[in-house]
Amino acid sequence: MINKTLCKFAWAGATSTMINTFRPCCRFPLDENNQYPTTDDVLVQGESAFNNSFLTKLRQDMLAGIKRVECTKCYVEENSNIVSMRQKGLQHFSAKAIDKNFERLEFLEISLDNLCNLECRMCNSQFSTKLKNRDMILARNGLTQYQPKSVQYKTLEIMDSLDLNDLKLIKLLGGEPLISPNLITFLNKIPHPENVEILIITNATTIPPSFILQKLRMFKSVKFDFSIDGIFQFNDYQRVGSNFEKSISNALQLAQYFPNTHSVHSVFSSINIIGLDASVNWLEKHLPFSISIDIVSNNITSPFYAPDWYKEIILEQIPLSNSFHLFVKNLFADKHRYDEEKWYQFLKFCKITDNMYATDISKINPYIAKAIQDVNVS
Ligand code: SF4
Ligand code: SF4
Numbered sequence: 001m002i003n004k005t006l007c008k009f010a011w012a013g014a015t016s017t018m019i020n021t022f023r024p025c026c027r028f029p030l031d032e033n034n035q036y037p038t039t040d041d042v043l044v045q046g047e048s049a050f051n052n053s054f055l056t057k058l059r060q061d062m063l064a065g066i067k068r069v070e071c072t073k074c075y076v077e078e079n080s081n082i083v084s085m086r087q088k089g090l091q092h093f094s095a096k097a098i099d100k101n102f103e104r105l106e107f108l109e110i111s112l113d114n115l116c117n118l119e120c121r122m123c124n125s126q127f128s129t130k131l132k133n134r135d136m137i138l139a140r141n142g143l144t145q146y147q148p149k150s151v152q153y154k155t156l157e158i159m160d161s162l163d164l165n166d167l168k169l170i171k172l173l174g175g176e177p178l179i180s181p182n183l184i185t186f187l188n189k190i191p192h193p194e195n196v197e198i199l200i201i202t203n204a205t206t207i208p209p210s211f212i213l214q215k216l217r218m219f220k221s222v223k224f225d226f227s228i229d230g231i232f233q234f235n236d237y238q239r240v241g242s243n244f245e246k247s248i249s250n251a252l253q254l255a256q257y258f259p260n261t262h263s264v265h266s267v268f269s270s271i272n273i274i275g276l277d278a279s280v281n282w283l284e285k286h287l288p289f290s291i292s293i294d295i296v297s298n299n300i301t302s303p304f305y306a307p308d309w310y311k312e313i314i315l316e317q318i319p320l321s322n323s324f325h326l327f328v329k330n331l332f333a334d335k336h337r338y339d340e341e342k343w344y345q346f347l348k349f350c351k352i353t354d355n356m357y358a359t360d361i362s363k364i365n366p367y368i369a370k371a372i373q374d375v376n377v378s
Contacts, residue, residue, distance in 0.1 A: 003065045007074070007086040010059050012095035013107035014050060016042075016158065017127075017173060020151075022050065024058065025085060026109055026171075028070045029298070039154050043161050050102035059100045076334060080326040092169065105162055109171040112182045113153045116175040118203055119240040120229075121353060122269040122301045125149045128175060130241070134356060141352050141377060143345055145299070156182060159189045167192070173201045178208045184215060193218045201225045201265070203239065204247040204254070213257060222258040225265050226251045226289070230279035234272040237364045240357055248287070255288065263290040269301035270310070270346060274365050276328070277318050284323065293324050295331055300349055304335040305342040313367055347375045 009025045016022050021036040028036075035054035042049045061068055067075065077084035095103040116128035125131040126149045138146035167190065177183055177200055190196055198219045204226040208216075216222045228247050229235045235244045255262050264283055268276050273295065283291045296302040303314055311332060318325050350361055351372045362369035 003062075004078075005065050005067055005071070006062045006090075006097055007071065008089045008093040008095050008097050009086070009107065010055065010062055011097045011103045012093045012105065013089070013109070014042075014105060014162075015109035015171075016155075017109070017111045020154070024055065025089075027073050027085065039158060042158055043154065046161050047102060047105060047163060051100075055102065056100045059097075059102075063097075063100070072334060073331075076330045077327065080330050082327055094168075104166040105164065106166055106168045107171070108162070108164075108167060108169075109173070110155055110158070111153065111173045112155050112175065112177050112180040112186055114151055114175040115180050116203075117179060117205055118176070118242055119357075121238050121240060121271060121349075122267060122296045122299065124299070126151055134353070137356060138349065138352060141348070143300075143349060143352075156185055156189070159186065164189070164191050167196050169197050169199065171199045171201065176203050176205065178202050178206050178212075183208070184212060187212075187215045190219075194220055197221045197223065199223045199225060201227060202254075203227050203242060204251045205242055207250055207253060216258070221260055223260045224251065224254050224258070224262045225292075226262065227267070228264050228283075229266050229268065230272050230275045231282045233364045234275035234279055237359060237361070238267075238269060238272045240359075251287075251289070261290060262288075263292055266291070266293045267296060268293060268303070269296040270303040270306055271301060271350070271361070271365060271368065273303050273314050274317060274367065276314075276324070277322050280322055280324060291323070293327075295328065297335055300342045300346040302342075304332070304337065305339040305346065306336075307338050307340075307343060310367060310371075311336055311338075344375070347372045348377055351375050351377050 013024050014022050015024065015026050016039065020039040021031045022042060023036050037049040037052050058068065074084035074086040078087065093106045095106060114127050114129055116130050118128060119130045119134055123131060124146060125135045132148040135146040135148040174180055196219050202224055226247065229238045232244045236242060264287060266279060280291060280293065297304055315329060315332060318328050350368055354361055
């Protein structure tokens with residue numbers, strides 16, 4: 001019987017987003033201790049780079065039934081009656097997962113580049129070219145973690161150093177992949193598109209041109225995960241530059257071109273989490289898509305850094321009837337640690353970005369609006 005820690009992503013998956021390293025899946029944190037194989041390792045060694053000491057130890061731990069902290073979110077999902085990414089991987093991949101060695105690349109999650117047309121508040125310029133100016137202003141105002149970044153992506157080169165013949169699933173991200181000039185070159189590099197399911201994470205702001213749609217039709221299946229962060233004002237405030245109604249209309253159109261079980265993925269920060277219940281209810285009622293959610297955990301917009309009074313308000317507003325009640329409750333139980341400094345930086349962030357974009361947070365979140373009243377920005 002397969003134990004409850006074994007995950008086939010560790011034997012068959014590789015995720016490379018903007019930081020020029022490879023992880024088994026997107027849930028692994030950034031590489032603060034320089035443990036993951038780098039892009040350069042992969043360019044030189046190909047897939048054998050996935051047998052470095054960190055990933056080998058990970059597989060050994062999984063085989064031994066040892067729980068890994070990086071996998072907490074999957075364990076929380078499983079304890080909250082949500083099918084976890086780990087469980088989906090067990091069904092999807094044919095890797096045997098019997099010893100410490102990487103087996104074969106069945107799953108690749110990759111960012112084409114960071115070209116994007118939005119300036120989402122919980123994002124930064126590593127992911128979106130549009131956020132360079134905002135990050136420069138934030139850094140100048142003392143939020144130094146927002147230094148504008150220029151990232152060199154080597155996605156197309158990487159594709160030439162990997163054996164792509166066993167690929168079953170690609171998860172494609174950007175920036176916004178549907179506007180990337182690299183998209184068609186990337187798709188042309190897949191040797192057996194008829195065997196590959198492709199999952200595209202898109203902000204649903206655009207419909208790609210017909211030559212891209214034609215190319216996508218050569219794949220076994222095409223699935224979209226539409227990044228829409230709640231309904232109406234909650235989405236539009238957080239995802240600066242987007243329009244909820246237009247995104248929904250584009251999503252429905254893309255779903256007509258490619259019939260499949262598409263999904264909406266909503267990310268909730270301290271800003272829009274107050275709309276989580278209303279958003280989930282609306283999305284579940286009105287769309288023919290599955291709905292998933294996530295809560296920002298890796299930057300100052302995370303509600304896990306909020307003071308207890310705000311945590312209580314958040315949890316009170318998500319009733320038992322909400323599909324994600326247990327998930328949110330368990331995540332807060334696991335991750336919430338009030339951080340005074342980060343919370344203050346977040347409030348400052350809200351004030352600066354409201355000034356920058358001529359927006360008004362009181363229109364979507366009266367609690368944060370009140371909290372920023374006493375925050376001074378020059
Ligand atoms: S258990 Fe979850 S977090 Fe861990 S490698 Fe698998 S999918 Fe990723
Ligand atoms: S659409 Fe994605 S990459 Fe672009 S700004 Fe938003 S979160 Fe960042």
